[in-house]
Each structure stands twice: as C-alpha cells, then as structure tokens.
Amino acid sequence: MIIAIDGPAGAGKSTIARMIAQKLGFLYIDTGAMYRALTLKVLEGKISPEDSNRIIESAKSSRIDLRNNPDGSLRVFLDNKDVTAQIREPFVTKSVSLIAKIRGVREVMSELQRKLGKQGSAVLDGRDIGTVVFPDADKKFYLDANFKERVNRRLKELKELGQEVTFADIETDLSNRDTMDSKREFAPLKKAEDAVYIDTTDMTIEEVVDTVLKKISDNG
Ligand code: DC
Numbered sequence: 073m074i075i076a077i078d079g080p081a082g083a084g085k086s087t088i089a090r091m092i093a094q095k096l097g098f099l100y101i102d103t104g105a106m107y108r109a110l111t112l113k114v115l116e117g118k119i120s121p122e123d124s125n126r127i128i129e130s131a132k133s134s135r136i137d138l139r140n141n142p143d144g145s146l147r148v149f150l151d152n153k154d155v156t157a158q159i160r161e162p163f164v165t166k167s168v169s170l171i172a173k174i175r176g177v178r179e180v181m182s183e184l185q186r187k188l189g190k191q192g193s194a195v196l197d198g199r200d201i202g203t204v205v206f207p208d209a210d211k212k213f214y215l216d217a218n219f220k221e222r223v224n225r226r227l228k229e230l231k232e233l234g235q236e237v238t239f240a241d242i243e244t245d246l247s248n249r250d251t252m253d254s255k256r257e258f259a260p261l262k263k264a265e266d267a268v269y270i271d272t273t274d275m276t277i278e279e280v281v282d283t284v285l286k287k288i289s290d291n292g
Contacts, residue, residue: 074189075195075210076211077198078197078202078215079215079216080222081245081253082222082242083222084272088281089102089197090144090146092281093194093195094144099194100140100195101189102146102197104197107177108164110134110171110181111167115164117130134150162237168249169256178200178204182259186205212264212266212268214268215272218271219247227239270283270284
C-alpha cells in the first residue's frame with residue numbers, strides 16, 4: 073500500500089507521515105530529505121545552482137539512502153555519510169527549492185522514490201507524491217495550515233534542533249519556498265484532485281493522525 077502526503081513546508085507532513093508509518097509498520101520515505109541531501113552535495117561541491125547539467129549528473133551519481141530507526145525517526149545518508157543534521161541547516165534550506173525545480177533532478181529523485189516505495193508498503197511525504205511520483209497511490213492526503221501557524225511550527229522544530237533562528241527568518245524562508253515550490257514549471261506543489269484536504273491549523277498532532285488513520289481504514 074502506498075500513502076501519499078503532500079503539502080507546504082511546516083504543515084506537519086513529516087511528523088504525521090512518520091507516526092502513521094510507525095503505527096502501520098510501513099516504511100517512511102521523506103522525499104524532501106532527498107532533495108536536501110543533493111542540495112548539500114551541490115553546495116559543498118561549489119557547483120552553481122544555475123549549472124543544471126552538472127547538478128543532474130551529480131544527482132545521477134549520488135547515493136542517497138534513508139534508514140528508518142525502530143523509534144520511527146529517519147537517518148539520511150549521502151554517499152554513505154550520515155547527513156541527517158546537516159541537511160536541516162539554513163544554508164541548505166535556503167537553496168533546496170532552486171535545486172528541486174530542475175526537471176532532470178526531479179526525474180532522478182522520482183525514480184528513486186518509486187523504487188523505494190515499491191519495496192513494500194510505504195508512507196511518502198513531499199510536494200508531488202500524489203500528483204507525479206505515485207499518481208495511483210492507495211490513499212492521498214494534502215496537509216495544510218495557515219502561514220503563521222506553519223512559521224511557528226517550523227520555528228519550534230528548528231529551535232529543538234539547536235538552531236538560532238527568528239520568526240522573521242522562518243517567515244522569509246517559508247514564503248520564498250511556498251512561492252518557488254508552487255510556481256515552478258515541473259511537478260509544482262499542488263493538491264491532487266483525489267487527495268483528502270486537511271487544514272491542521274487548529275488540530276493537535278494526535279487529531280491529525282487519527283483523522284488520517286480513519287481515512288486509511290475507510291474503504292474507498
Ligand atoms: O519537506 P522539506 O521542507 O524538507 O522539503 C525541502 C524542499 O524540497 C522543498 O522546499 C521543495 C523540495 N521538495 C520537492 O520539490 N518535492 C518533494 N517531493 C519534496 C520536497
């Protein structure tokens with residue numbers, strides 16, 4: 073079974089996807105982490121974000137692995153090196169949408185995501201899972217929340233990771249990424265027609281998890 077969870081940054085996708093995967097015993101695939109890992113490689117390799125050809129080559133020759141820990145958390149490996157913490161650094165976040173808009177990069181990543189998803193039952197979160205990567209997913213969700221709430225959630229998350237960020241920093245980042253991710257030419261952020269839309273602004277994590285689980289167990 074494939075469960076697709078899409079939506080903008082800060083809508084709670086990764087927390088919910090991880091919890092659903094753990095409860096159902098499915099694999100959790102954080103597709104944003106894959107774009108982040110490649111972005112880290114591009115920045116560390118001093119490749120210009122404009123140099124699409126080199127970036128696509130880099131995507132093809134990179135090895136990106138996601139390993140699920142028994143507690144539901146995920147570790148991300150780039151060319152066999154653990155980059156779990158680094159990919160959440162602001163310098164990566166700032167550039168990831170530029171890398172993710174390149175068509176050839178999306179093709180490589182989508183292929184990898186399909187391969188991983190087909191290994192067994194999986195929950196994938198991202199921007200284009202229900203529209204492009206798995207248009208035939210068994211269940212599709214689009215998680216959303218109002219802008220201020222998304223900024224606050226991301227702020228809390230990054231502070232917990234020990235990052236020194238302000239509300240204004242996150243506001244700028246989310247607003248830029250919202251625009252780039254939803255206006256790009258290939259596989260933009262968009263609700264699939266058959267996705268269940270959930271506005272999580274005034275919901276607790278448990279309420280969202282319960283709503284999603286209920287929809288998954290409903291037939292049809
Ligand atoms: O979910 P996230 O914030 O970690 O994702 C980082 C970026 O990666 C996001 O701003 C856009 C891109 N992304 C994408 O284009 N397609 C996906 N399926 C997942 C993420």
